[in-house]
Amino acid sequence: MTRVFSGIKPTGHLTLGNYLGAMRRWAADDQYRSDALFCVVDLHALTVDHDPARVRRLSRQSASLLLLLAAGLDPEQCTVFVQSHVDEHARLSYVLECVATDGEMRRMIQYKEKAAREQRRGGSVRLSLLTYPVLMAADILAYGTDEVPVGDDQTQHVELARDLAVRFNQRYGHTFTVPRATGPAVAARVMNLQDPVSKMGKSDDAGPGIVYLLDEPDVVRKKVMRAVTDSGQDVVYDREERPGLANLLEILAACAGGDPAELAGAYDSYGALKKDTAEAVVEVLRPVQERHRALSADPEYVDGVLREGAERARGMARPTVDAAYRAIGLLAPVDASDR
Secondary structure (H helix, E strand, O other): OOEEEEEEOOOOOOEHHHHHHHHHHHHHHHHHHOEEEEEEOHHHHHHOOOOHHHHHHHHHHHHHHHHHHHOOOOOOOOEEEEHHHOOHHHHHHHHHHOOOOHHHHHOOHHHHHHHHHHHHOOOOOOHHHHHHHHHHHHHHHOOOOOEEEOOHHHHHHHHHHHHHHHHHHHHHOOOOOOOEEEOOOOOOOOEEOOEEEEEOOOOOOOHHHOOEOOOOHHHHHHHHHOOOOOOOOOOOOOOOOOHHHHHHHHHHHHHHOOOHHHHHOOOOOHHHHHHHHHHHHHHHHHHHHHHHHHHHOOHHHHHHHHHHHHHHHHHHHHHHHHHHHHHHOOOOOOOHHHO
């Protein structure tokens, strides 16, 4: 069976964009058609200045409430865990750093962008920001992953994982499966409601343009009704010329079904479109929020899911990581308990 690995970083409250773009697909498709692992990659959250308490809180929220279980992931169908609970990620990361090159790291687009942002803020750039793509490669390669569902902004990282797997296999003998990046046949692209040419990101500061998964219905309605539109009166679908309207039509299509261009023909005013879009979003989020409330009332169940998920993930990753250690020339421990 095809093995799929997906991860999400606990750096902000999850949004409608996260749900429509990835989470819903994970729950409806990936967990049933594949041997799937879903991981909260909390170690990646340490690459920039952060509040430790907030990382812990968001890691638990992402892992047990919003992203995974509340969105419909079934721990009987897939493996749900937190990255830092499985030591094999860090073990393999260092080995892969011994295969990667400085030039590869400095060419990574996200490193350039994030390093520049940190410097503009007057902060220093952490070494982990440079090397975290290797940790991401370790996340993927440790499990013999075949497919990594990612957006366009993450394909470079999967390419690095592929390059490191091929290089390691050529130098030290076949050890890793070479993964491939995959995207859904139809991806929901959700843009910021106040800046429709920018992605609705969970780390953004512009709250009025972001619909969070736990926003109350009236808050959702207010944000959608205040969404930036475009000049003109007619409702047409044109991503280039009318990005505000296009964003609303794409959100409506993703939530209620239909084609954005066809949906445009049903409206003769911006207000009516916004109202229907707001209600469609409220209805999509309703079951997620209901499940969130139920899970919040049962922390023991959540802890059990994460504990069992980590144990299962550890059992999958350890043979591959041990094989990598042997292949690269490290002495095996006398007893597994020595690690």
